[in-house]
Amino acid sequence: MRLLFKAKIKETGGRVAWLMSKGSKQVLELNWYPKKYRYGGKSGLDHLAFEVSDAYATYGKISKKHKGAIPPFEEGRWLLAYVRDPNGNWIEIGSRLRKKKRTRNP
16 A cells, blocks of 8 residues: 555544555545543544545435444544444544535535
């Protein structure tokens, strides 16, 4: 896999890296968080993330069926939302914001 991007995560004190296999359009994002970070998953998995075209619409559909959801919010150039899977692991739903940030209530 080829390293596309790596950075420190200001909000968590962790680190992130994006990797891509040759011939693929899918990005694998790896995150590391320090032990003091309180949102790590019980199984050692912090979360799975999926890029979607509209985080508001996807969150609206998924959050009706899952408890413990976090509504969409802006972080950098992304609109993110979270829901928990049946095992309690976080699922991140993200859509890229256009250059001009938009704000909307779900």
